[in-house]
Amino acid sequence: MLGDLRKASKSWPAKIFFGLLTLSFVGWGIGDVIRTRFSNQPAIVVGDTKIYAEGVADQFRRDAERIQSASGGKINIDQARQMGYLGLTIQQMVTGALLDQAGQRLGLAVDDGTVRNTIAAIPAFRNQLNAFDPNLYREALRANGYSEVGFENLERRDIARGEVNDMVTEGASLPDLLVDPIFRFRYERRVAEIVSFPAAQMPVPAPPDEATLVAFHKDNAAKFMAPERRNLTALVIRGADLVADFKPTEEQVTKAYQDRQAQFTTEETRNIEEVFFADKDSAQKLVDAVNGGASFADAAKAAGKEVDDLGKLERNALPVATVADAAFAAAVPGVAGPVETPLGWNVLYVQDRQPGGIKPLAEARGEIVSFLTRDEEQNRLNALSTKLEDALGSGAGLEDAATTLGLKPVKAVEVDQAGNDADGKPVADLPDSRAFREAAFKTAKGSTSEIEPLEHDAGYFVVRIDDVAAPALRPLESVKVLVLKEWDEQQQKGEAALAARGAAERLNKGEDAAAVAGSAKLMVSEPFLRSGSPTVPPPVAAVAFKLAPGQAAAAPAGDSAFAFRLKSIEAADPKKDPAGYQETRDRLERGLASDLLQQYAAALATEYGVQVRSNLIDQQFSQSQ
Numbered sequence: 259m260l261g262d263l264r265k266a267s268k269s270w271p272a273k274i275f276f277g278l279l280t281l282s283f284v285g286w287g288i289g290d291v292i293r294t295r296f297s298n299q300p301a302i303v304v305g306d307t308k309i310y311a312e313g314v315a316d317q318f319r320r321d322a323e324r325i326q327s328a329s330g331g332k333i334n335i336d337q338a339r340q341m342g343y344l345g346l347t348i349q350q351m352v353t354g355a356l357l358d359q360a361g362q363r364l365g366l367a368v369d370d371g372t373v374r375n376t377i378a379a380i381p382a383f384r385n386q387l388n389a390f391d392p393n394l395y396r397e398a399l400r401a402n403g404y405s406e407v408g409f410e411n412l413e414r415r416d417i418a419r420g421e422v423n424d425m426v427t428e429g430a431s432l433p434d435l436l437v438d439p440i441f442r443f444r445y446e447r448r449v450a451e452i453v454s455f456p457a458a459q460m461p462v463p464a465p466p467d468e469a470t471l472v473a474f475h476k477d478n479a480a481k482f483m484a485p486e487r488r489n490l491t492a493l494v495i496r497g498a499d500l501v502a503d504f505k506p507t508e509e510q511v512t513k514a515y516q517d518r519q520a521q522f523t524t525e526e527t528r529n530i531e532e533v534f535f536a537d538k539d540s541a542q543k544l545v546d547a548v549n550g551g552a553s554f555a556d557a558a559k560a561a562g563k564e565v566d567d568l569g570k571l572e573r574n575a576l577p578v579a580t581v582a583d584a585a586f587a588a589a590v591p592g593v594a595g596p597v598e599t600p601l602g603w604n605v606l607y608v609q610d611r612q613p614g615g616i617k618p619l620a621e622a623r624g625e626i627v628s629f630l631t632r633d634e635e636q637n638r639l640n641a642l643s644t645k646l647e648d649a650l651g652s653g654a655g656l657e658d659a660a661t662t663l664g665l666k667p668v669k670a671v672e673v674d675q676a677g678n679d680a681d682g683k684p685v686a687d688l689p690d691s692r693a694f695r696e697a698a699f700k701t702a703k704g705s706t707s708e709i710e711p712l713e714h715d716a717g718y719f720v721v722r723i724d725d726v727a728a729p730a731l732r733p734l735e736s737v738k739v740l741v742l743k744e745w746d747e748q749q750q751k752g753e754a755a756l757a758a759r760g761a762a763e764r765l766n767k768g769e770d771a772a773a774v775a776g777s778a779k780l781m782v783s784e785p786f787l788r789s790g791s792p793t794v795p796p797p798v799a800a801v802a803f804k805l806a807p808g809q810a811a812a813a814p815a816g817d818s819a820f821a822f823r824l825k826s827i828e829a830a831d832p833k834k835d836p837a838g839y840q841e842t843r844d845r846l847e848r849g850l851a852s853d854l855l856q857q858y859a860a861a862l863a864t865e866y867g868v869q870v871r872s873n874l875i876d877q878q879f880s881q882s883q
Contacts, residue, residue, distance in 0.1 A: 301874040302348065304355035305866030315878035318347040336692070339879065348870060353855070354419060356862040361418040368414045368421075377413055385601060386534055386566060393577035393600075426858045430851035432843065438832065441842040445830035447785035450802050451771040452794070452822040453761050454779045460753040462746055475734045475741050482737045487672040487680070489725040490698055491656055493665050494689055495642055496717040497635040506630040514626045515619050522622050525572040526614035530585050531607040532566045533558045541596035541603040548593040554607040570612070581606070636715065643718040647709050656706065656722050672727070675699050694719050754819040758812035761821035765810035771823065785828050798822060 300308035322335040325343060333341070377383065378390035382398065385391040399409050466474065475482060506514075515522070531554060535541040540561060547557035558565045576582035578599050588594035588608045595605040619626075642663065649659040660667045668687045672680040677695050679685050688694065689712055697707045698721050706722040734741065757778075764774045771780055783794050790799035795815035802824055805811060810823035832839040 299871065299874065301871050302352060302355075303867070303869040304352055304863075305359050307355040307359065309351060309355065311871075311874040311878045314348060314351065314875050317351060318344050321347050344875070348875070352863070352868055352870070353859045356859050356866060356868075357419045357422045358415060359866055360858075360862055361422045364422070366418050366421055368417045372417060373410050373414050376417060377410065387601060389601065391577070391601070397577040423855060427851035427854050430847050430854055432846055432850065437839070437843045437846060440846065441832060441839050442830045443788075444842060445787070445835060445838050446803075447787060447828040447830075448799075448802055449785050449825045449828070450783050450794070450798075450822045451765070451825060452781050452783055452798065452820055453758070453771065453775045454781075454818050454820050455754040455757045455761075456818045457747065457750040457754040458817065460750040460757070463749040463753075465742065466745060471738075471741060471745070472734060474745055475737075476731075478741075478744060479731045481744060482732050482741065483729050484732050485674045486699070486729050487674050487727045488698060488723055489671045490669070490673060490721050490723050492668045492670070492688065492694075492698075492719055492721040493646065493656055493660055494668060494687075494694075494712075494717065494719045495639065495646070495665065496689075496712070497639045497715070498717075500638040500642065501631055501635045504631055504634050506627055506634075510630055511623065511626050512619070514630055515622055518626070518629070519616070522617040522625075524614045524617070525574070526586070526611060527570045527572050528585060528590070528611045529570050529609040530568045531609065532568055533561070533563045533605045534566075534601075535561075535563070535596070535603045535605065538596050538598070538603050541605050544605050545593055545595055548607070554593065565607075639715075639717060643709060646718070646720070650706070650709070650720065656720065673698065689717075689719060691716075691719070694721065697721055698723065751814070751817070751819070755812070755814055758814075758819035758821040762810045762812040762823075765821060765823040768808075774821070782825065795820070 301311035301314055302309040318339075319335060321343060322333075322338040325333055325338050326335070338344070377395070383390055383395040385394065396406070399406060533541075533544060533554075535544070544557050544561050544563075547560065548554055552560070555565055571585075573582045573586050576585060578597075581597050581599060581604055584594040584597045585606050585608060588606065590608050590611045593605065593607050596603040597606065645663055646659060646665075649662055650656075654662065656667055659665070670679070670685045670688055673685055673688070675695060677684055677688060677690065684690065691712050693710055693713060697710055697719070701707045701721060701723050703723050703726045707720055709718055709720045711718055761774050761778075765771065781793065784791060786794045786799055786802075788799055788803050790796040794802075797813045797815040798820050801811050801813045802822060805824040807824050807826055810821065812819060812821045814820075830838070
C-alpha cells in the first residue's frame with residue numbers, strides 16, 4: 259500500500275526518486291492502459307465495491323515488479339503468476355475492500371489533521387532539514403498525476419484500514435509459557451558423525467535379463483510415459499504478416515514526427531551539487547571562497563557543511579523555481595547563489611551541462627516508421643480479428659471462415675503440451691506462444707476455442723481440437739536406453755542404501771567412525787537444526803533428531819545414502835539467544851495477528867459477499883503479455 263512511500267534516503271533528490279517510485283506501487287488509480295475486447299463487468303465485487311479487471315492487473319504488475327526486484331530479476335511476471343502471487347494480490351484487494359466497508363459501518367472517520375500529520379511524516383516529502391516540504395510534496399504528486407485531494411483521500415482510506423486492522427489484531431500477543439517451548443524445539447541443535455555413500459560411486463550392476471527389464475519398465479511406467487498429444491486445426495493471424503506491404507508516406511512520417519515532437523525533445527541537464535545554510539551571510543562566505551579559488555568541497559568542509567550531490571537534473575526536477583533559475587543561469591563549471599528558499603539559503607555548484615535539443619527527422623525516421631507500422635498493424639489486426647469473430651459467430655467453421663477471409667488453416671497432429679511433434683521438434687506454422695498452448699490443451703475434443711490474443715499483441719488465434727491421444731506408456735524398445743539407465747541408477751542407489759545401513763549397524767556397535775567410513779567420506783557436522791544445514795540434508799536431520807547421543811541410523815537423501823551417529827545435543831537457551839527468542843515471539847505473534855485478520859475478513863466476506871471472476875482477470879494477461 260502506501261507504506262513503502264514512508265521509506266527514503268536523506269537528500270531531497272533521492273526523496274523525490276523514491277517517492278515517485280513508491281507512489282507507482284500504490285494500488286489505486288495509476289497503471290497501464292490495457293486494450294480489451296472483453297466484457298466491462300467488474301472482476302471483483304465485494305459488497306457494494308466493484309473492482310475491474312484492469313485495476314487488478316495493474317496492481318499485480320506493480321506487485322510483480324517488486325517481487326522481480328527483490329529476486330534480482332530471477333522471477334518475471336509470468337513466473338510470479340504461476341507461483342500464485344496473482345491470487346495473493348486478489349486476496350489483498352478483497353481484504354482491503356472488506357476493511358473499507360467495515361470501517362464505514364463502524365463509523366470510523368479520519369480527521370484532516372491526522373491526514374496532514376501522516377503525510378508530513380513521510381520521508382519522501384521531507385527536505386534535508388527533515389522538515390515537510392510542500393514543494394517536494396506537490397512535485398511528487400504532479401509527476402504521478404495525483405491531485406492533492408486525491409492523494410489525501412487515498413491516505414485517509416489507508417489510515418482507516420489500519421485502524422480496523424489494529425482493532426482486530428491488537429490483542430495478538432503470546433505469553434512466555436507458549437513461546438518458550440516452541441523456541442526450545444525450533445532452536446535445539448545437534449552434532450553428528452556422518453558417512454556419505456554417493457550412488458554414483460557404487461559398482462555398476464550387471465545388465466538385467468529381458469523378463470526383469472520388462473517388469474521394471476512396467477513397474478516404473480510413470481518415468482517412461484508419452485505425454486498427451488492432440489491433433490488440431492488453427493487459424494493464426496500475425497500482425498507482422500499483415501503489414502509486410504506497408505510503407506508510410508512522407509506526409510505520414512512528417513505529421514507523426516510533428517505530433518510526437520515531445521518524444522524527440524531532450525531538455526538541458528546539469529550536474530549540480532548543493533550546500534544548505536540557515537542564514538545568508540554563511541552562504542555568501544562559501545560563494546566568496548569558491549570564487550576566490552577554493553574547491554566547492556573544501557569550502558563546504560571549512561564551513562562545517564556536507565555537499566549534497568544532486569546528480570544530473572533537468573530544470574523541472576528542481577522543485578523551487580528560484581533554485582532552478584540560479585542553477586541553469588550559472589556558468590559551467592561555476593557557483594550560484596546564495597539562493598533564498600522558504601527554508602533557508604542554498605549555494606549551488608554546477609559541475610557540467612548536457613545541452614538539450616530536438617532530434618532531427620532524419621535521425622528519428624526509423625522510430626517514426628516503426629511507430630506508424632505498429633499502429634497500422636494494430637488497426638489491421640483489430641479489423642481482421644473482428645471479421646473472424648463475426649464469421650465464427652455466425653456459425654461458420656474454421657475452414658469456411660478461413661476461405662472467406664483469405665486465411666490459411668494450420669493442421670498439426672500429435673502435438674504435445676510443449677508444442678512439439680512426435681519427434682520432439684517444434685511444429686512448423688504454429689505460434690511459439692504460451693497462450694496458444696494453454697488454449698490447445700484446455701479446449702475439449704471437437705470444440706473450438708475463443709479467439710484469443712498472442713503475447714505482446716503479436717496477433718490472434720483460434721484453435722479446434724480434432725483428436726486427443728491420452729498419455730500412454732512408451733514401448734520398451736523405443737525407450738530401452740532410458741530404461742537401462744534408470745535400472746542402473748536405482749540399483750546403485752540400492753547399493754548405497756545397503757552400504758549405509760551396514761555402516762549404521764557398525765556405528766551402533768560402537769566402532770570408530772573413521773574405521774567404518776574406510777574410503778567413504780566422513781565428517782563431523784556443525785551444530786544443525788531440525789531443518790538441516792548446507793552440509794546436513796533435511797532427511798538426515800529429521801532422523802537424527804529422533805536419536806539419543808551414541809545412537810546411529812541411516813537415511814537416503816538425493817543421490818546418496820548416509821550413515822550417521824549422534825554425538826551431542828545442544829539445548830536452546832533463551833538467555834543465551836535473546837535475538838532468536840524474540841524472533842520466535844515476533845513470528846508467532848505475526849502469525850496470530852494474520853490469523854485473526856483472516857478470520858475477521860472471512861466473516862466480513864460471508865456478511866457482505868465476495869465474487870471473483872477469474873476469467874476476466876486472466877484475459878487481461880493473455881492480452882498484454
